[in-house]
Amino acid sequence: MIEWHWLGFDDIPRNDWYEVLRQRQDVFILEQTCLYPDIDGYDLDSHHLMAWREIDGKRTLVAYLRCLPPGLKYDEMSLGRVLTTRAARGSGIGRELLAKAIPLAEALHPGHRFRIGAQAHLEKFYASFGFQTVTEPYDEDGIMHIDMLR
Known part of the structure; x- marks a missing residue:
């Protein structure tokens, strides 16, 4: 069973936040061998x-x-x-994550569209949620990306 938490930064327990940062580092920096500033001020x-x-x-x-x-x-x-950890890849949790996030975000920010900077190889995945590509592919930190709107 999955336990879902939708929280503002100040409401995230310290140990949970530590695990989020550890997994972001593992996936985006170590697995993808991409050196970039994950701690970017947006969290x-x-x-x-x-x-x-x-x-x-x-x-x-x-x-x-x-x-x-x-x-x-x-x-x-x-x-x-957006990430799925090694422990859960192939389980469909990434699809479930987006399916939960979209209505939560729309309720939090009603009347606003989404813009994402997606890794280009995930274009079809995001398109299945109604996102449309609005830019040509571009290199961001050594990985091809596209901007998509919904």
Whole structure:
């Protein structure tokens, strides 16, 4: 069973936040061998969706994303740092994460569209949630990205 938490930065328990940062480092910096500033100043004003599951008797983060409010990075609200941990890949949790995040974000910021900077190889995944590509592919930190709107 998945335990979902949708929290503002100040409401995230310290140990949970530590695990989020550890997993973001593991996925985006170590696995993808991409040196970039993960601690970018946006977390403090964002909402964070975390999925936890018990694995081998331990509460484990299995998926995560953050929702940036409109005006923080883009005119639109944005979902970012979307990840599925190694422990949960292939389980469909990434699809479940987006399916939960979109209505939560829309309720938090009604009337606003989404803009995401997606890794280009995930274009079809995000398109299945109604996102449309609005830029040509571009290199961001050594990984091809595209901007998409919903």
